[in-house]
Amino acid sequence: MNTKRIVFVGVGGQGNLLSSQVLGEAALLAGFPVNVSEVHGMAQRGGVVESAVVMGGALSSIVSDGEADVLLSFEPSETLRALAKCSPGSTVITNIVPLVPFTVAVGKGAYPDIKASLELIRKKVKRLIALNANALAEEAGSAMAGNIVMLGALAQSGILPLTREHFLAALKKTIKKKLLDVNLKAFDLGFEAAARL
């Protein structure tokens, strides 16, 4: 397969590293060479968390600007902040529900207009998949499952040579048993929502 590069961005606590780990496991189960990079640290203190999955044979685990095939983001302002990872040929999969930074919450900064931002992104990249991951996560049974909703959308996009079954197997391997059902539902809801777009 050609190398595929997927960049994940979000805010600490949104389950970024779990998502990239699940994707990595899916690639491993499917027999593809894969590397995953993570930037640990300020996650619990409300900062930005970035990770990347590089699959298909490249040795690097990080993704330079312009090199992402997919930018998968759990938070719309972080999608904008990470946009330089994309080239005009990239696909952006983004949640549309903001997690307002503290600076904005107390009136010391302005949060960008989401609708206008999505339009701007749509014009710059090959494909934009925008969903309300929060609502779908709630429907699945847990506000914390937004990250797995987004993985469902990634699976549906068909950009990666991974089947739904690969993802499901990876989820079963990675997620704690008692949380598995909610996450499987979240994955399916994300998959179906992306299919309807």
Add this chain to the structure above:
Amino acid sequence: MHALLSGKPGDQQLLLGNEAIVRGALEAGVAFATAYPGTPSSEVPLNFFQIKQETDLYFEYSTNEKVALEVAAGAAVSGLRTMVTMKHVGVNVAADPLMTLAYTGVNGGMVILTADDPSLFSSQNEQDNRFYARLSGLPMLEPTTPQEAKDMTIYAFELSEKLRLPILLRTTTRINHSRGIVTLGEIPPRQTKGNFVKDPFSYVTVPAVSRTLHVKLLKKYDQALEEANRSSFNAIIGQGKWGIITQGVSFCYVQDALQELEVEGAFSVLKMGFSYPFPQQLVEKFLSQVDKVLVVEELEPIMEEAVLATAQRIGRQIPIQGKGIGLLNRLFENEPVRVKKSIAQYFDLPYQVKEPVEITDLPALPGRPPNLCPGCPHRSIFYSVKKVVGQEAIFPTDIGCYTLGVLPPLSVADFVICMGSSASSAAGFSRATDKPVIAFIGDSTFFHSGITGLINGFHNNHKFTLVILDNGTTAMTGHQPHPGVDSTLLGQPNNRVSIEALVQGIGIKMITVVNPKKVKETMEAVKKSLAFEGVSVIISQEICPLYARRVLPPTKAKTFTVNESRCKNHRDCVNLFACPAFYIEKDRVQINENLCIGCAVCAQVCPEHAILPRK
């Protein structure tokens, strides 16, 4: 069973570099491990800590990296296989024992992990610890992938016992915190009982002895050099006339670049994994088969200069360049496109790089800096201190979550250079300026290297206030224990050191223990301490809320809410206290009850008493 203990030989797992190192150490039969936490190394000691609970592996978090290395030295000299882990600046702390342990050598294999941090993702500098191999004379191995990190860890123990020397295993963040496919091997039983054979002429490093030991070290260097020259971790890949010499993650970027540029056939790549002693013979061979060389390494031009010296020695006059070519420089980490462009430029190759989308027309984005958590006791005491002194005092601070106190509106940090520097530099600031000095230090940092600074302050008659922020854990790196914690919360039987008793034992005459959630009491303590002519200590005691959530039963503390009729909207709460649980809706301050932990400090901040517990 712990995930890194299960898994049969031949299994493939997607492991973090740090996990691969732990698995490698287990497969090498490591029996004794010590560490001080530090990103990006922290998952190594974390996994050892967990594995110790279910095996006969001995592991401890030592007080600091110097102690960790010295403890392990005792065990290694007694024949046990030992591992010591730390981040790059931790080696500075351990450097004193490191240098002379190279002279005495060890009997059981010892592997020292130095986890470097190019691009300073979580460090105060990005020093290049390859220099420590050169300074100490100890061999150094540098993996390029998590699989190699495992393989090198295993080899390092064997090499260590062959040479009777500690071996430096040097990683960077992109190895420690990347996941790669790793094939597992077998975990043998551990030898956990050592034996010490008395031999002062090998271990007591008085000058007469050390002179003989230095001679021995140089002989071991020659042996290590032979190993490096024939090591399979150093490899020449390809037969092209254009040469690239590279190491660590840069090797990955080089290989990917050559593949994407479709020029692999034109290149020979020398991958340097067993990097010190510098494998001169192998490099000479490489230089003879290429007619132009680019050295691709992160940070300092260490390999570049060694290659140039080698070429000069054998009279091989070919272009050899590194830093300054293309985008290669001494700052920060390398990344794939930087390496690709530099190779293309130096060898004059056509290349296509995917241009990033235009971002200049994007709306301005609000910052999302990391912040102290809602309910963090550090925010509370910082607020109280600011209320008393404003910006009139100098605030030396130290390394931990509380360094985030540098952010506005708290802005209570003026100087940080290394662990423990607050307790010592406070004396210099005080005597040089006659300004009030309030230094902040965390509990773990205090044990690590703050005690000596405090003793110095008292003994040399300085005048400053040291605020010891005792939140019951080593928070920033992931809530590891330290000598002052209640280790029963972790199910451990360790003896606890009382910070208060220690400070009293030093002889400090003005000590106040405060609960930082009580603003008035804390402000009184600050005023009293500032007025004291000498060194005063405030011990601010309140458990880290994140840690409490993990180890204590859930609290029934009520969350707080803003009473709209009392609130006059003058915003002291968000402007001076700035807890992240606040938000503004319809021009009024509100409290997010999912973030509020009910610490009640904001209620004491509000002059109108408009913040009240939710019913």
